[in-house]
Amino acid sequence: MARLGISFRLFVGILVFVTACGVARADGAALGLNPAVVAAETRVSLGFAVQGTQYRENFGGTSDQESGVLPGVTAGISRLGPVLGISGIYTGVVYDFAGGPLAYDGYVQGGAGGGLSPYVATDHARFNSLEVRLGRAVAISPSVDLIPFVAAGYQNWYRDIGGTGGYGEFYRAAVAGVGAQFDVAVTDRLVVSATAEGLAVIGGRASAPALGFAGDFGTSGEEAVHLGADLRLGNALHLFAGLGVRHFDYTGSRLDNGLYEPPSSTLIVRSEVGVTFGFR
Numbered sequence: 001m002a003r004l005g006i007s008f009r010l011f012v013g014i015l016v017f018v019t020a021c022g023v024a025r026a027d028g029a030a031l032g033l034n035p036a037v038v039a040a041e042t043r044v045s046l047g048f049a050v051q052g053t054q055y056r057e058n059f060g061g062t063s064d065q066e067s068g069v070l071p072g073v074t075a076g077i078s079r080l081g082p083v084l085g086i087s088g089i090y091t092g093v094v095y096d097f098a099g100g101p102l103a104y105d106g107y108v109q110g111g112a113g114g115g116l117s118p119y120v121a122t123d124h125a126r127f128n129s130l131e132v133r134l135g136r137a138v139a140i141s142p143s144v145d146l147i148p149f150v151a152a153g154y155q156n157w158y159r160d161i162g163g164t165g166g167y168g169e170f171y172r173a174a175v176a177g178v179g180a181q182f183d184v185a186v187t188d189r190l191v192v193s194a195t196a197e198g199l200a201v202i203g204g205r206a207s208a209p210a211l212g213f214a215g216d217f218g219t220s221g222e223e224a225v226h227l228g229a230d231l232r233l234g235n236a237l238h239l240f241a242g243l244g245v246r247h248f249d250y251t252g253s254r255l256d257n258g259l260y261e262p263p264s265s266t267l268i269v270r271s272e273v274g275v276t277f278g279f280r
Contacts (some may be wrong), residue, residue: 031139036185040230041080047274051098064106067165088137099126121163126215129155173204195226215229215253
């Protein structure tokens with residue numbers, strides 16, 4: 001994971017360097033942002049999603065996991081255009097939700113001698129995430145625009161494991177970092193995009209009120225890539241589709257009331273399709 005985080009930081013650094021070079025070369029003969037890209041990124045969106053989730057915990061050599069495919073929704077608003085006389089300012093907010101049953105195959109704490117007891121059940125999970133982005137777009141060519149951005153957000157997961165040994169647990173954390181998005185106008189109606197992000201997971205916490213447990217996490221990392229497409233049907237109506245992969249870790253917590261949260265890793269693969277409404 002450390003090497004993956006370094007790779008993302010290097011990737012973002014290269015993109016920032018390319019952006020700076022592009023601005024320098026365009027000075028005096030600046031390229032304008034592609035109108036199809038501006039239309040695709042100035043919108044209100046609403047769509048349906050399918051989320052594949054895999055979660056693994058590590059109890060010092062013993063691991064458990066949850067996995068499954070969940071339905072969800074996505075909603076967002078973004079704008080690409082001038083702000084206070086500065087051109088190419090990009091702002092965006094995206095909210096994602098997914099919920100449903102995940103198969104739990106692992107262990108519960110507090111078994112014989114205070115150890116671990118094998119346990120198989122269903123987690124009636126609910127995931128929420130919110131991300132805000134701020135960046136500035138630069139034209140790389142007449143049909144390609146690049147948007148480096150900073151991002152901040154919040155994520156939570158309500159974990160409701162059923163059965164006699166089940167319990168409810170709530171995870172939450174903030175995220176902050178950087179990313180970049182390439183937008184390519186294939187035609188004046190079709191725009192495809194590729195996005196990469198490297199984020200820090202900060203202020204994480206897990207709590208299980210029924211067990212009298214609460215624990216804080218240390219800072220960890222999150223990486224994400226996303227491919228998207230936007231098809232303009234009319235002046236305002238667009239269709240969009242996307243496929244993304246996101247990975248993040250939680251560091252685990254200290255002992256509290258005889259319990260602790262082990263280190264964990266979460267992998268999410270999410271596809272989405274929906275409609276957007278453009279505005280100016």
